[in-house]
Amino acid sequence: MSRILITGAAGFLGSHLCDRFYEEGYDVVGMDNLLTGSLTNIEHLFKQKRFEFYHHDVSKFVHVPGPLDFILHFASPASPIDYLKMPIQTLKVGSLGTHNLLGLARVKKSRILIASTSEVYGDPLVHPQTEDYWGNVNPVGPRGVYDEAKRFQEAITMAYHTAHGVETRIVRIFNTYGPRMRVEDGRALPAFMGQSLRNQDITVFGDGSQTRSFCYVDDLIEGIFRLLHSDYSDPVNIGNPTEITIKQLAEEILAMIPESKSNLVYKPLPLDDPKVRQPDISRAKEILEWQPLVDRKEGLSRTLDYFKTVVK
Numbered sequence: 569m570s571r572i573l574i575t576g577a578a579g580f581l582g583s584h585l586c587d588r589f590y591e592e593g594y595d596v597v598g599m600d601n602l603l604t605g606s607l608t609n610i611e612h613l614f615k616q617k618r619f620e621f622y623h624h625d626v627s628k629f630v631h632v633p634g635p636l637d638f639i640l641h642f643a644s645p646a647s648p649i650d651y652l653k654m655p656i657q658t659l660k661v662g663s664l665g666t667h668n669l670l671g672l673a674r675v676k677k678s679r680i681l682i683a684s685t686s687e688v689y690g691d692p693l694v695h696p697q698t699e700d701y702w703g704n705v706n707p708v709g710p711r712g713v714y715d716e717a718k719r720f721q722e723a724i725t726m727a728y729h730t731a732h733g734v735e736t737r738i739v740r741i742f743n744t745y746g747p748r749m750r751v752e753d754g755r756a757l758p759a760f761m762g763q764s765l766r767n768q769d770i771t772v773f774g775d776g777s778q779t780r781s782f783c784y785v786d787d788l789i790e791g792i793f794r795l796l797h798s799d800y801s802d803p804v805n806i807g808n809p810t811e812i813t814i815k816q817l818a819e820e821i822l823a824m825i826p827e828s829k830s831n832l833v834y835k836p837l838p839l840d841d842p843k844v845r846q847p848d849i850s851r852a853k854e855i856l857e858w859q860p861l862v863d864r865k866e867g868l869s870r871t872l873d874y875f876k877t878v879v880k
């Protein structure tokens with residue numbers, strides 16, 4: 569029987585990971601300081617024998633009694649408005665938090681997978697983004713707190729791998745969506761769904777010509793599961809390469825709710841907002857035999873069903 573620690577367990581991705589590893593038969597230890605996570609995402613697990621939960625901030629020393637075979641580090645504010653509101657916490661969880669968890673992995677002889685991000689590529693000058701692109705990040709811009717924390721996280725993870733022989737995995741996660749995203753987290757997809765359901769203006773930033781590539785959460789979780797069990801320690805992009813403009817995303821979501829009285833309105837583009845983003849997933853295809861299976865129509869429809877239950 570394997571035991572796994574998942575940080576950020578009450579968040580969007582963390583809670584889906586808890587479910588997946590629990591279903592696979594693991595003993596799951598969830599950890600979260602509930603800064604942006606919500607216990608409602610994991611409350612169904614509390615009555616399960618193989619699940620335990622620690623309310624703890626991983627930026628402080630992390631203590632978990634007993635053996636740990638695996639650690640997944642998914643704790644962090646992850647939406648641009650969250651990390652703008654919580655710049656210091658964002659830097660600390662990516663740096664101090666990662667250091668603590670690597671130390672724990674070393675002591676427990678656990679394999680550790682850390683959640684990195686397409687933000688390490690910044691406003692990319694290479695398109696689509698391959699793992700060997702080093703990125704174009706403004707360290708002192710508003711997004712720098714997240715981007716640089718994640719870049720430091722990758723560096724210290726690699727250092728623990730080479731200097732201490734810790735078994736490490738690095739996933740670079742591109743835009744992901746699905747049930748349990750917070751409707752108010754400020755990201756485009758939940759914002760557009762919430763606004764369309766409430767007949768509010770749909771806030772497109774800039775002229776909406778910037779692009780993103782959206783991956784349904786189940787596909788992402790499968791990619792992470794495979795990466796954890798691979799023997800590959802360099803970074804791997806996991807995302808859906810189907811790219812669309814933000815305006816097109818807004819129009820698609822609005823069209824799914826024909827009764828909505830919402831209209832698109834245009835707001836200023838935030839500073840350093842990446843103009844394009846699309847993962848090159850050749851590495852994941854080759855090493856993990858992974859590729860996304862859920863198309864956007866299906867994924868958006870499952871996600872909208874969820875938002876209909878939570879948007880009042």
Ligand code: UDP
Pocket residue numbers: 647648743754755756757759760771772773774778780814837838841842
């Ligand atoms: N965006 C938007 N309206 C919103 C929220 C976001 O037009 O209400 C834009 C944002 O400027 C960016 C894109 O949508 O160009 C995706 O933003 P998101 O916050 O979802 O994540 P990012 O990919 O920038 O991390």
